[in-house]
Amino acid sequence: MHEMSVALAVVDQVAEAAARAGDVTAVRSVRLQVGELAGVVPDALAFSFELACAGTLLEGAELITEAVPGRARCTPCAHEWAVGMPPRLTCPECGGARTDLLTGRELQILDVHWEDGGPPHAPTREPISEEC
Numbered sequence: 424m425h426e427m428s429v430a431l432a433v434v435d436q437v438a439e440a441a442a443r444a445g446d447v448t449a450v451r452s453v454r455l456q457v458g459e460l461a462g463v464v465p466d467a468l469a470f471s472f473e474l475a476c477a478g479t480l481l482e483g484a485e486l487i488t489e490a491v492p493g494r495a496r497c498t499p500c501a502h503e504w505a506v507g508m509p510p511r512l513t514c515p516e517c518g519g520a521r522t523d524l525l526t527g528r529e530l531q532i533l534d535v536h537w538e539d540g541g542p543p544h545a546p547t548r549e550p551i552s553e554e555c
């Protein structure tokens with residue numbers, strides 16, 4: 424299940440950052456940016472996240488997902504459009520198939536709130552790396 428490997432990767436990255444930070448006793452929430460085309464179902468991810476957190480520093484942490492709509496730009500005519508779901512990757516203006524995906528593949532941790540109630544931490548803005 425894709426969402427489970429994403430959830431495990433998120434928990435790993437947050438737990439690692441918390442270990443580096445020192446006195447973190449628990450994690451309250453994790454905010455995750457999820458592109459529309461990242462292939463992640465938010466409900467399934469929330470469920471997997473809860474399971475992945477069990478028995479870790481993140482137990483009981485809230486997962487806040489921020490959806491990023493997919494947008495593409497046509498290379499020949501520079502028209503931009505929302506790709507939607509299922510994604511439309513040919514240009515609605517000229518029918519061209521040479522397009523750049525501008526947004527929609529995001530899958531990254533935006534910030535994490537530790538138990539100490541301090542300001543948001545940004546342990547990493549790197550894409551989630553999955554082992555699969």
Ligand SMILES: [Zn+2]
Pocket residue numbers: 497498499500501502514515516517518519
């Ligand atoms: Zn075009």
